[in-house]
Amino acid sequence: MKPYSITFRHLQKHFNKRTLFTIPELTIESGKCVLLSGINGSGKSTLLKTIAGLEKPCHADIIHNGKSIDWRSAYKQIHKEIIYLHQNPLMFDASVADNITYGMRKQGFSTETICSKLDNALQWAELEALKNNNARHLSGGEKQRVALARAYVLSPKILLLDEAFSNMDIEGRKRTFDLICKLKDEGIGIILTSHEATQIISLTKHHIRLENGQLLEINHKGNVVSNVAKSGNLSLVQETA
Amino acid sequence: MESISGASVHALQLLFSGNAELWNIIALSFSVSLKAILIAAPVAIVLAFLMAYQRFPGRRLLIYLFNTLLSVPAVVIGLTLYLLFSRSGPMGDLKLLFTQDAMIIGQIILCMPLILIMSHATFQASDRRIWETARTLGASRIQAMLTVMYDIRFGLMAALIAGFGRIVAEVGCSMMIGGNILHHTRNIPTAIALETSKGEFSQGIALGIVLLIMAMTLNVSLSLLQGKGEMI
Numbered sequence: 001m002k003p004y005s006i007t008f009r010h011l012q013k014h015f016n017k018r019t020l021f022t023i024p025e026l027t028i029e030s031g032k033c034v035l036l037s038g039i040n041g042s043g044k045s046t047l048l049k050t051i052a053g054l055e056k057p058c059h060a061d062i063i064h065n066g067k068s069i070d071w072r073s074a075y076k077q078i079h080k081e082i083i084y085l086h087q088n089p090l091m092f093d094a095s096v097a098d099n100i101t102y103g104m105r106k107q108g109f110s111t112e113t114i115c116s117k118l119d120n121a122l123q124w125a126e127l128e129a130l131k132n133n134n135a136r137h138l139s140g141g142e143k144q145r146v147a148l149a150r151a152y153v154l155s156p157k158i159l160l161l162d163e164a165f166s167n168m169d170i171e172g173r174k175r176t177f178d179l180i181c182k183l184k185d186e187g188i189g190i191i192l193t194s195h196e197a198t199q200i201i202s203l204t205k206h207h208i209r210l211e212n213g214q215l216l217e218i219n220h221k222g223n224v225v226s227n228v229a230k231s232g233n234l235s236l237v238q239e240t241a
Numbered sequence: 242m243e244s245i246s247g248a249s250v251h252a253l254q255l256l257f258s259g260n261a262e263l264w265n266i267i268a269l270s271f272s273v274s275l276k277a278i279l280i281a282a283p284v285a286i287v288l289a290f291l292m293a294y295q296r297f298p299g300r301r302l303l304i305y306l307f308n309t310l311l312s313v314p315a316v317v318i319g320l321t322l323y324l325l326f327s328r329s330g331p332m333g334d335l336k337l338l339f340t341q342d343a344m345i346i347g348q349i350i351l352c353m354p355l356i357l358i359m360s361h362a363t364f365q366a367s368d369r370r371i372w373e374t375a376r377t378l379g380a381s382r383i384q385a386m387l388t389v390m391y392d393i394r395f396g397l398m399a400a401l402i403a404g405f406g407r408i409v410a411e412v413g414c415s416m417m418i419g420g421n422i423l424h425h426t427r428n429i430p431t432a433i434a435l436e437t438s439k440g441e442f443s444q445g446i447a448l449g450i451v452l453l454i455m456a457m458t459l460n461v462s463l464s465l466l467q468g469k470g471e472m473i
Binding site for chain 2: 049052053054079080082083084086088089090092093102103106107150151154
């Protein structure tokens with residue numbers, strides 16, 4: 001996969017006169033897996049939605065693959081390259097197959113490509129037996145697998161997973177974990193959020209925390225690393241102002 | 242004056258004998274109301290979507306305006322359009338008064354607020370994740386909007402049926418700007434009003450039966466559709 005990076009500079013988001021976050025610089029690259037933690041209500045989901053172009057930031061300068069672009073242009077690119085998955089994935093009122101092919105149909109993929117990618121995705125997520133079932137009737141774990149397969153067929157550069165392991169039994173967690181590992185191995189950049197950081201720490205090398213509107217880098221001992229500078233080794237870094 | 246039972250029997254005879262005049266009135270009524278719905282519904286539903294999903298200046302004002310229009314009596318809308326379309330009115334040159342086009346305009350104004358407000362409530366109650374999921378999977382704004390509409394289709398259908406029900410049985414506006422001209426602007430409610438005033442109950446009852454059958458058909462159809470879209 002071709003290296004991909006997107007940088008948000010001076011990323012700010014306010015809501016009802018409250019500052020949700022102010023991030024001097026945030027670089028996201030393909031092929032890296034980052035854990036984003038923070039307490040409930042810290043703004044993790046809003047940050048991910050902003051990165052995915054679903055929420056408009058109050059301010060952001062964007063550098064896409066080394067080129068500076070405005071929000072309007074970035075917004076169009078982002079929708080093709082970054083996919084956000086909800087904490088409880090929304091299934092369209094249709095079959096599993098229709099859910100998986102939704103994005104491809106809307107983006108105008110050819111019928112042959114859709115059929116071949118669908119078969120591949122069903123096998124990839126072990127959903128062959130559920131192909132024709134209504135996706136809304138599935139369990140939480142199965143829905144998460146459909147959501148991952150639905151994103152996988154679109155070959156995103158970055159995948160943003162909001163509390164991907166919540167409301168799931170052990171088996172469901174294991175299967176979701178395996179799928180995320182596969183996505184990581186394919187070179188897709190992943191940002192996972194969790195308010196229970198220890199749960200998925202083994203999946204990620206990098207850990208950042210959103211706290212009081214600031215993004216902090218956390219080391220492997222769980223301590224805040226101060227004065228974080230942009231480093232080539234980090235997939236998602238915050239430069240201090 | 243005939244008895245109710247006698248008039249009812251005569252009404253059924255008129256309906257099943259294929260009385261040309263009666264069926265002409267029924268056809269005209271449905272034609273005008275369907276055209277009005279076909280024009281009003283897309284505009285009302287898209288506006289309702291924008292009002293629920295987008296923030297823009299004047300959004301609240303629009304909601305208040307349509308809520309107010311919802312409670313304006315049909316006869317007041319008829320009067321306003323009559324003044325506008327009459328020969329000496331500001332739109333008199335269009336020669337719309339006592340035409341089917343004028344009736345369609347009146348019915349659009351009547352049903353649009355109802356469809357809009359009901360659709361808006363349906364959109365407001367919809368799950369925002371539908372829009373977000375569609376957008377993040379690469380759907381355009383229009384495709385995402387259609388996806389949301391598909392998801393809440395039963396609520397939108399109920400809004401359309403309520404809108405159609407309001408205009409197909411409305412008499413005040415159609416009477417004032419249509420003029421109740423036979424074969425031209427006479428529809429079911431204006432014909433019922435006229436026949437009743439003449440003491441000719443048979444035709445009025447026959448037309449009333451048609452309206453009742455229509456209302457029942459629409460509601461049963463909606464119930465059958467909604468039965469499949471049960472809560473999960």
